[in-house]
Amino acid sequence: MPHASQQFLPDKDLLYTILADLKRTVREYTTAATEANCVAVRQLFTDLTNRTLTLQGNLYYFMSQHNMYEAPSPVQQKEVQKQLQSSQKMLQQTSQLVKQKFAHPAHTQQHGQQQQASHGHHAAYYAPYGAHVHNPYYTQQ
Amino acid sequence: MTHFGGQMQPLTSKELEYVVDCLTNEDLLLKQCAAAASQTSNQAVYQFLTQEANAHQQHYNMLHESLQQHVQLAPTQPQA
Numbered sequence: 138m139p140h141a142s143q144q145f146l147p148d149k150d151l152l153y154t155i156l157a158d159l160k161r162t163v164r165e166y167t168t169a170a171t172e173a174n175c176v177a178v179r180q181l182f183t184d185l186t187n188r189t190l191t192l193q194g195n196l197y198y199f200m201s202q203h204n205m206y207e208a209p210s211p212v213q214q215k216e217v218q219k220q221l222q223s224s225q226k227m228l229q230q231t232s233q234l235v236k237q238k239f240a241h242p243a244h245t246q247q248h249g250q251q252q253q254a255s256h257g258h259h260a261a262y263y264a265p266y267g268a269h270v271h272n273p274y275y276t277q278q
Numbered sequence: 279m280t281h282f283g284g285q286m287q288p289l290t291s292k293e294l295e296y297v298v299d300c301l302t303n304e305d306l307l308l309k310q311c312a313a314a315a316s317q318t319s320n321q322a323v324y325q326f327l328t329q330e331a332n333a334h335q336q337h338y339n340m341l342h343e344s345l346q347q348h349v350q351l352a353p354t355q356p357q358a
Contacts, residue, residue: 144317151314152323155330158310162303169296175287178297181344185300185337192333199326 149205152196156206159193288351301341308334 144151166189170182200206289297311331315324 144319146317148314148318148320148323151310151317155307155310155314158303158307162300162307165296165299165303169293169300172296173293174290175293175348176285177287177347178289178293178344181340182296182300185340188333188337192330196326196330199322203320203322 152200152205156193156196159189159196163189163193286347286351288353289348297341297345301338304334304338304341308338
């Protein structure tokens with residue numbers, strides 16, 4: 138190993154270039170997984186996304202532990218509070234809309250007898266799509 | 279490593295391009311780790327990069343193995 142003064146780049150810069158490439162690689166694996174047709178290929182890209190995310194996290198942690206990466210300063214509490222209130226308002230409005238939409242779906246408008254059965258459908262909105270049936274594209278985390 | 283044995287389908291052109299791009303990414307990351315390890319005077323950094331390089335070698339092998347598994351499934355004539 139060469140003396141520090143002979144390095145063409147400091148450790149911090151060398152590791153940062155790897156960190157940046159890991160971030161890019163995670164994005165590419167994620168995109169590849171979403172566009173895969175073969176179930177085996179999708180699973181391979183999903184596994185590699187997770188493994189590369191772990192590598193990126195480990196490198197970030199190593200750099201921060203060795204004072205090579207300074208985390209940005211924390212945001213003020215009032216700013217978090219503001220966003221929290223905004224988020225609660227949005228959630229209330231969306232919940233109301235979701236409830237209305239699922240309670241009166243278009244496919245039951247002409248068939249009064251199905252109206253009753255449609256209540257409660259919105260619960261499925263929160264479940265992973267197709268998780269209850271055989272779905273080779275669904276990965277249990 | 280076999281993923282979902284029996285559910286393999288021929289690679290689409292998009293999948294092949296992604297596998298090839300990802301092989302290049304892993305190859306580059308492996309080389310970057312080796313180059314950085316050869317430069318550092320910090321033992322902890324050297325050890326970290328050694329492990330990281332092993333992981334990228336493994337990833338490369340997984341992608342390469344997937345290509346090998348799909349060779350036999352690929353049609354030999356252009357498909358409609």
